[in-house]
Amino acid sequence: MDSWLQLQVSPALVAGLDALGYKEPTFVQAQIIPLALAGRDVIVQADTGSGKTAAFAIPLCERLKPDLPLPQALVLTPTRELAVQVQEEIAGIGRFKQIRTLALYGRQPVARQTDRLKQKVQVVVGTPGRILDHILRGNLTVRDIRMLVLDEADRMLDMGFLEQVGAILEQLPAVRQTLLFSATMPESIRELAARFMAEPAWVQVEAERPAAAVIEQGCCLVSAEQKDRLVEDWLCACHPASSLLFCNTREHAAALAATLVQKGYPCAVLHGGMEQRLRLDTLDRFKRGLVPHLVATDVAGRGIHADDVELVISCDVPEEKENYIHRIGRTGRAGKSGRALLLVTPEELPLLERLEAYLGYAIPRLEPPAADAVEAGRALLACDAGAREVREQLVSKLRINGGKQKKIRPGDIVGAITSLEGVAAADIGLIDVQETCAYVEILGGKGQVVLDGLAEKPIKGRLYKVKMV
Numbered sequence: 001m002d003s004w005l006q007l008q009v010s011p012a013l014v015a016g017l018d019a020l021g022y023k024e025p026t027f028v029q030a031q032i033i034p035l036a037l038a039g040r041d042v043i044v045q046a047d048t049g050s051g052k053t054a055a056f057a058i059p060l061c062e063r064l065k066p067d068l069p070l071p072q073a074l075v076l077t078p079t080r081e082l083a084v085q086v087q088e089e090i091a092g093i094g095r096f097k098q099i100r101t102l103a104l105y106g107r108q109p110v111a112r113q114t115d116r117l118k119q120k121v122q123v124v125v126g127t128p129g130r131i132l133d134h135i136l137r138g139n140l141t142v143r144d145i146r147m148l149v150l151d152e153a154d155r156m157l158d159m160g161f162l163e164q165v166g167a168i169l170e171q172l173p174a175v176r177q178t179l180l181f182s183a184t185m186p187e188s189i190r191e192l193a194a195r196f197m198a199e200p201a202w203v204q205v206e207a208e209r210p211a212a213a214v215i216e217q218g219c220c221l222v223s224a225e226q227k228d229r230l231v232e233d234w235l236c237a238c239h240p241a242s243s244l245l246f247c248n249t250r251e252h253a254a255a256l257a258a259t260l261v262q263k264g265y266p267c268a269v270l271h272g273g274m275e276q277r278l279r280l281d282t283l284d285r286f287k288r289g290l291v292p293h294l295v296a297t298d299v300a301g302r303g304i305h306a307d308d309v310e311l312v313i314s315c316d317v318p319e320e321k322e323n324y325i326h327r328i329g330r331t332g333r334a335g336k337s338g339r340a341l342l343l344v345t346p347e348e349l350p351l352l353e354r355l356e357a358y359l360g361y362a363i364p365r366l367e368p369p370a371a372d373a374v375e376a377g378r379a380l381l382a383c384d385a386g387a388r389e390v391r392e393q394l395v396s397k398l399r400i401n402g403g404k405q406k407k408i409r410p411g412d413i414v415g416a417i418t419s420l421e422g423v424a425a426a427d428i429g430l431i432d433v434q435e436t437c438a439y440v441e442i443l444g445g446k447g448q449v450v451l452d453g454l455a456e457k458p459i460k461g462r463l464y465k466v467k468m469v
Contacts, residue, residue: 026051214332236377237369240310396447
């Protein structure tokens, strides 16, 4: 972990990074962290998968003072899913510095969020609409905000949040540090930066944008009637351990997922019309490999951060050409290779031409997969299903008789569990801390080991009753 220390990252944060499996900084992190630690405003143009979340989370955690009662940092994101993931990553990185974080987003009771805001929270992450609502209600006090992050700023503006973002920025202290992250730099982003940022440093990561070095791209011409059948054929022929399938509409996503499930593919759907808890549960199951294939719309897909996606299929040509970059950026992450396929109907050829002009290169044309490769892939489905059944049996869920009322946080639970012999952070799944209790998933068949260990291991200095559920 010497490379983190060379960037002046404190040992407490290095410990958090190590627990998350971050062994060395990415290019983006190495560029941004010194600037942010120096207090500079920074504009970053980089695609997903470059490690940008840690690039702002690390200096954010370094510059905060855990003993102060009011929020000191605010992170704005375009979607609820991204808000939750960013909040969890900041909490993980700042775990050993006792950084307290909170995600605020719509479709969650305002009263519950208001109660959480009354507790000591240093970092608030959320969507613009809900953040502005809490500020105007007087629930969120922003006078001590010293650091602001605009994550995926281009997508926030595409989704119509420009007015809300501007209203939030007007409420914040004039003296603060602002970090802006965006995959593209339209004029609206530049105008926002000129209005609200002070002599920002620019960091542009050119190599991330085409993704040609690590992602094998191809497109296949198909009739509209045969498109979903071709999706299935490619899944069989490629036989990925994990895949993301993007559709332009909720209706197409739901229909395609239903078709794949009916044909025996373990598949789930993710779109903006779903209830929030279901969306988060779906994301968690996908990231843990319990659901290997996920069909998503672009808005929901922007919140997906998984490092092991082998295949991305664009089942429709995206109407917004920038979305193609975001889609294929879900594979080939963390230094790994990946594959991205684009299915194109004759009616979508004008969109393809516009996309290739934007990319600056032609996407290679592919023939449909060979019949023998498709049939061989279908034969492997039964083997996959059996292995997945075994894996699901290795997941245990524990109930801890203590929660928010006892000021227990996910980091407290992680710290207690990982101190047990033979148990690592990778063995811990979803943690849900409620008012009077907490639920934690234990992976790898280690549920009984953790259950026995917590009988004698205090959490935050106190022993709690733990049982298997």
